[in-house]
Amino acid sequence: MNDMSAAPRPERQRKPDWIRVKAPVSKGYHETRQLMRDLSLNTVCEEAACPNIGECWTKKHATVMILGDVCTRACAFCNVKTGMPRKVDPLEPEHTALAAAKMGLEHIVITSVDRDDLPDGGAGQFVKVIKALRRETPNTTIEILTPDFRGKMRASIEAICEAGPDVFNHNLxxxxxxxPTIRPGARYYSSLRLLEEVKAHDPMIFTKSGMMLGLGEQRLEVHQVMDDMRSAQIDFITLGQYLQPTPKHAKVEDFVKPQVFDAYGSIARAKGFxxxxxxxxxxxxxxxxxxxxxxxxxxxxxxxKAQNKPGKKDI
Known part of the structure; x- marks a missing residue:
């Protein structure tokens, strides 16, 4: 007999054709997956259910997620587990460097969960990972994607910048x-200031930030975020479609068409990124x-071009 009192299951939104990707089945994908398991490393590719995992892992590109797989925040868009994280793994820096060496990476991206429980927000582990990579794979360029280090920003930024990553990324x-509804544990202007502080500390570190579209934002609001990023001297902007990981997460308000993304890209280039x-x-x-x-x-x-620009003639 059917239980008529059972709550209806949330309806999953149908993705348009331009957002669908093939399931990962390649040999390279399985080799990358096994390497991450062997070294006890987490990846944001898996934890955040990235749609590009098949393509990236086939090419043996993976984004390592340090500081565990449990986050102290509960953002409405993110598929990473929330709760009280385990102790920091002391072997994680060396394992990350070993993975980079085995995969022959020319460029590696390191991200992390939020660790509000740690005195430094996890900045020290970023530093250790960067140093291990510099020792083991000195020719690999290093990109980090950090949390906002709430309440510990200045000291955390200084320590990480001193370690010398090539790209410092933090997503708005x-x-x-x-x-308030999508990223309740964070503050927009605090995140913006973090990237501004990186440039102030070391102007040669490239800064990067990204946005998800399709959450109900308006066109002029996106333009304003671009202007805010340029005011903070951010070098690189990424814009992608938000996808709802599970029915309990924030729903997709709009599947933004590829031509709209192209238009946003043209505007961003005109603004000087x-x-x-x-x-x-x-x-x-x-x-x-x-x-x-x-x-x-x-x-x-x-x-x-700036160095070759002729100066004004004396009048």
Missing amino acids: ETVPRLY LQVASSPLTRSSYHAGEDFAQMRDARAAKLA
């Missing part, structure tokens, strides 16, 4: 109006190595 995620990635499947670390190389070339060209 959405427009300020949506923070060194690098722009804007498409439905764009994620923070998607094609990160290729994008970094292009961004580095763009800055070199910009600096060369």
Whole structure:
């Protein structure tokens, strides 16, 4: 007999054709997955249910998620587990460097869960990972995607910048109006200030930030976030489609069409970003190595142009 009192199951939203990807089945995917298991490493690719995991892992590109797989925050968009995290793994830095060496990575992205329970917010582990990578794979360029280090920002930024990552990424995620519902544990202007502080500490570190679209933001709000990012001297912006991980997460308000992403990309370039990635499947670390190389070339060209610019003639 059917239980008529049972609550109806939430209806899953149907994705448009341009957002669908094939299930990962390649040999390279399974090899990358096994390597992460062997070294007891977590990846944001799996924990955040990234749609690009099949493509990236086939190419043996993975974004390592340090400081465990349990987050102290509960953002409405994120699929990472929430709760009280376990102790920090002292072997994690060496295992991360070993994974980079075995995969032959030219560029690696390191991210983490929020660790509000730690005195430094986890900054010390980022430093150890960067140093281990510099020792074991000195030619690998390093991109970090950090939390906001709430209440510990200045000291955390200084320590990480001293370790010398090539790219410092922290995502604003959405427009300020949506923070109370989408990112309640964070503050928009605090996240913006974090990236501003990185540039103030070391202008040569590339800074990067990203947004998810489709959460109910308005076009002019997106333009304003771009302006805020440029005011903070952020070099690289990523724009991608938000996808609802489970029915309990924030729902997709709009599947933004590819041509709209193209238009946003053109506007971002006109505003002066060194690098722009804007498409439905764009994620923070998607094609990160290729994008970094292009961004580095763009800055070199910009600096060369500035040096060769003739000065004003004496009147």
